[in-house]
Amino acid sequence: MAAIEQFRDQVRAAAAGKRPLRIRGGGSKDWYGGLLQGAILDTRVHTGIVDYEPTELVITARCGTPLAEIEATLAERNQMLAFEPPHFGEHATFGGAVAAGLSGPRRANIGAVRDFVLGAQLMDGKGEVLKFGGQVMKNVAGYDVSRLLVGSLGTLGLLLEVSVKVLPRAFAETTLQFQMSEIEALRCLNEWGGQPLPISASCWCEGVLALRLSGARAVDAAVVSLGGTVLNDADAFWTALREQQHAFFKGDAPLWRLSVPSTTSAIVLGGPQLIEWGGAQRWLRADSAAFDVIRRAAVAAGGHATLFRGGDKSVGVFQPLAPAVARIHARLKDAFDPAHIFNPGRMP
Template sequence: MQGAHRDRDDTNRLIDRVRQAIANQEPLRIRGSNSKHTLGRRVDGVDIDTRSNCGIVSYDPSELVITARSGTPLSEVNAVLDAANQMLPAEPPTFGGMATIGGAVASGLSGPRRPWAGSLRDFVLGCRVVTGEGRHLRFGGQVMKNVAGYDVSRLIAGSFGCLGLLTEVSLKVLPKPRASAFLSIATDAEEALRELAAWRKSALPVSGACHFDGRLHVRLEGGEGSVRAATDRIGAEAAESSFWEALLEHRLSFFNNTEDTRALWRLSLPNNTSLIPLPGDTLIDWGGAQRWLRSDASAGEIRSIVSAHGGHATCFRSVESVEPFHPLAEPLVRYHQRLKARLDPHRILNPGRMYADL
């Protein structure tokens, strides 16, 4: 099943390294391929690289579950699933094939299918984690469900290593759709959002909707009959499937224009939010729920606009002096601090990566 893929259980080295850091009161900067190093606050610590801890631990397509060590390349996991005509429904980006499965879960990033299939966190069934006390624990349904009532395996998703060092993760997978179609419509952003609102009410089998550069790109997935009927109703021109991989992997010019030095912001909004004026250039994804913004405006201005519409804003590519993650309300700050204190009492695991107080 694994062919020429690397398979190495390096868990003991990672545990020993964490315990050594605890003894020396030495902060650690957890990293895999470093593909998401621009997301989050700078961590002043010694690198601990997870990529040597790699390989598919178990995978039975009939069970719809795959378990892999944290340093396993995400592209390798995708290839194994693809051979069985299955997939990770949330489409975490591989960022040029560099990302690891541990980094994907730790960042919690999901691709264009997220509003219709669910987030990556929704598909985490269990994990093994080295805590900030140097304990190697299993969370999920197999041995240990929680700590103090928390579903820790899902809390780990999106925690950026602040709560524990992932060594292994189990994810639910799904069969690939039987049929798909890729469409493109020349329209402005306001009209695109109106069309998408109407399609939601009609339950069309949309699994991707992005407005970029004057065009609404639509991906349809499902049974052959439903995809064909939706294609006929929308009545748009056929497009290349390659657009969706370029969007997922941030290869569109909006993301990788090296001459554009403006900050890149990721805005999360309710999916029924109409077009709102934003200070810069935008790309609309997730049918309107995710909007990417290139802007020189201040963090305060951007977050004020987004908060007024019930959303939050993340500076996806860090700008010095800008807090990357949206400020938390005081009750949430206390909640996060209690979690950090419970799982990393010595504050050695990615301290400050998300917020200064964590």
């Protein structure tokens, strides 16, 4: 294809001149990760759904395909991207969603982006097209490189095409709300998580716990069992949460993302928090000057902290890697991108 040749020429010229390239789709997540640099390599010229087999629950699309187009196509067959990737803008692309590796409210109960990726095509730093995985669940012998690319923010190469598993939409969904404290909400979420309840999302903020139930007849039984108040217009609530348009996310204070075990009790860090994923994901509004305290608290809980949006990126966006892990990352980067031209500085 002409787009592939265009990419190859741009990559090889950049490698020869050791000039950085900034891989970019719709630019909806430009703020995520480290500081941006390099000439833009625009993926939107490589677009389109390559293959979609509703009966096989698999869709394959090119990197520049609008994420909204993917979701609309799936909706026609009553299917969905189960990991609910956030768009963060109307121009979000499929490749960008996979490269960012961000999942929405359903992640804790259904799985992350990485869990649904079956295969990928990648252009490496030499301009070569590499293929990993395939279009079925059991297709990998050895290291699963296609899933390694998820969340790599384009630092290993240019994602050209990705195949992902999709799921049917739930037959029924109901969202319940409960008035309770943070500690009480964490206790309930862990207690309910050990029961056969059709929970598909949770959110606690400012004394209110929202719990989404998805399925069929099990939803009605769970509503009777749990009580609470039914939330009207629940779809709008969960979409606003996924897109960070919820009132908690408004304002200029730096936004931190803490990933910790769901059983972790309340973490007091001097700023308002919103808790998702049964307690495993905690959003914090706090000054980036407190990064040492925030990161120590996350590590002490057995997790890590990311300066997700805003603030002073010089403190480091991502939690520093352990030396052994950092060496693995460096070797991978050398293997896929010998000249280190792809998205330098975007992540460790």
